[in-house]
Amino acid sequence: MPLRTACPIDLGAAERARLKMMAYGHKTEHRLRVRAQVVLHAARGRSNARIARQTGLHRDTVRRWRNRFAEQGIVGLSDRPRAGRPPVSTxxxxxxxxxxxxxxxxxxxxxxxxxxxxxxxxxxxxxxxxxxxxxxxxxxxxxxDALKPWQHQSWIFITDPDFRAKAARVLDPYARTWNGEPLGEDEYVISADEKTSIQARCRCHPGLPPGKARALRVNHTYRRGGSPRLSRRLRRPPRPRARPHRRTNRHRPVMNLVTQVMSTEPYDSAKRVYWIVDNGSSHRGQKAGRLITAFPNAVMSHTPVHASWLNQVEIYFSVVQRKVVSPNDFTDLTEVGDRLRAFEDRYNTAAQPFQWRFTTSDLDDLLARLDRHNADHHEESSVALAA
Structure with a gap:
């Protein structure tokens, strides 16, 4: 009876590297580790009997994985599909x-x-x-079906019938148009707002810097050191700029900001300056109206209610929140102001215009989707009530 010869194994560089990772990786399953070792031994020209002695496997087991790798490659080292126990759930x-x-x-x-x-x-x-x-x-x-009923999200229904028209008064200047006419070189768009709730939390113990396998640590216990109000304006184009923060409330920060901006060039001699603001109390009322009428070339456009995300200065505020305010570890208000001013100087040296891509066409698509969603919701509610 003729002797059965072992199947020869020839490995490429990529296959050898992958098999070595399988054979000596710490996260490799034991069965795959042993099978990869069998193939590596076989690639060195060793017999099945010798591989069986070195790995502690039976000779037939070595022969099986050697032949299967020669036929199918690395894929052949995985277990074949098995029938298993019949599923209980239907x-x-x-x-x-x-x-x-x-x-x-x-x-x-x-x-x-x-x-x-x-x-x-x-x-x-x-x-x-x-x-x-x-x-x-x-x-x-x-x-x-990607169902996660333990999670939740919140949303706000649009109740303003003039939402589209009010939003267009904000989006059109972003696109350098107004009433269907393109803006000139001497017309500017400014996004302005105030960031409140910047607290100076004085930690009872100093924070610990990050280290190996350790995040930045901040003491939980603190005392309140006051909260300033941050007033900012964002010019389009070309780069974000910031104004010094104010600690007063209501209309005075806005009045000071508008007066300071509109009294300097190029805004003083500009044909028109569009101010994009939200519906905060400091941006409405008689005082805010008198402030705008004091500058004939100023036009104030309010975002719709619950749509402050249309104001681009909120993007800058999110940057300030992530890079300066959090995790809120300051000794007093003076340190807060110094940190904000230093960050503004650093940020303005390399600031780039925000790539705003939401246009009135996108707004129309969004409103159409919301209308369809509301119609489906009302239809489901009617069916549920009828049932």
């Missing part, structure tokens, strides 16, 4: 579980605000939809 049960997850728990009589996987598993068992089931199985079912 498609109908999974659909009922997902339908329950899409309902509010209060509608089912459960005194919780949001579903969790353990509560869903208990409710499915109590209703007899399934037998005893684990929360991990419920989570796996919900993952099939």
């Amino acid at each position: 498609a109908l049960r999974r659909a009922e579980a997902k339908a329950l997850a899409c309902q509010l728990p209060t509608e089912t009589g459960l005194p919780v605000s949001r579903w969790s996987c353990p509560e869903l598993a208990a409710e499915l068992t109590a209703r007899g939809i399934t037998g005893p089931i684990s929360p991990s199985t419920v989570r796996r079912w919900l993952t099939e």
Whole structure:
């Protein structure tokens, strides 16, 4: 009877590197590690008997993985699909579980605000939809349709019938147009607002700098050192600029900011200066109106209610919040002001215009989607009431 010869193994550089990672990687499964070692031994021209002695495997096992790698490559080292135990859950049960997850728990009589996987598993068992089931199985079912009932988001319905017209008065100057006419070189657009709630939290213990496998640490206990108000204006184009912060309230910071800007060039002699502001109390009323009428070339455009995200200066405020204010570790208000002024000087040296891409066309698409969503919501509510 002729002797059976071992199948020769030839490895490329990429295959050898990958097999070495599998054979000696700390996170590789044990079975894949052993199979990769078998192939590496075989690539060195060793016999199956010798590989079996070195790895502690049976000769037939070595022969199987050697031949399978020669036929299929690295893919052949993985286990083949197995039939396994028949699934206990049916498609109908999974659909009922997902339908329950899409309902509010209060509608089912459960005194919780949001579903969790353990509560869903208990409710499915109590209703007899399934037998005893684990929360991990419920989570796996919900993952099939990307359902996460334990999360929540908030939104605001648009109630202003003139929302589109008011938003266009903000978006058109961003696009360098006004009443359908392009803006000239001597016309400017300024986004202005105030950032409140900048507290000087004086920590009872100094913060610890970050280190290896350790984040920046800030003491939880603090005393309040006051809160200034930050007034800013953002010019388009070409670069963001900032004005010194003010500690007073209401109209005075806005009056000082507008007067300071409109009294300097090129705004003093400009044909028109468009001020984009929100509906804060300091931007409305008779005082704000008198302030604008004092400068004939100034035009104030208010964003719609609950639409301060249309004001581009909010982008700069988010930068200040991330890079300066958080995690809010200051000794007093003086340090807050010094830090803000130093950051402004640093930021303005390398600031670039924000790439604003939301136009009136995008606004029309957004309003159309909201109308369809509201129509579907009202239709579902009507069906539920009729049922």
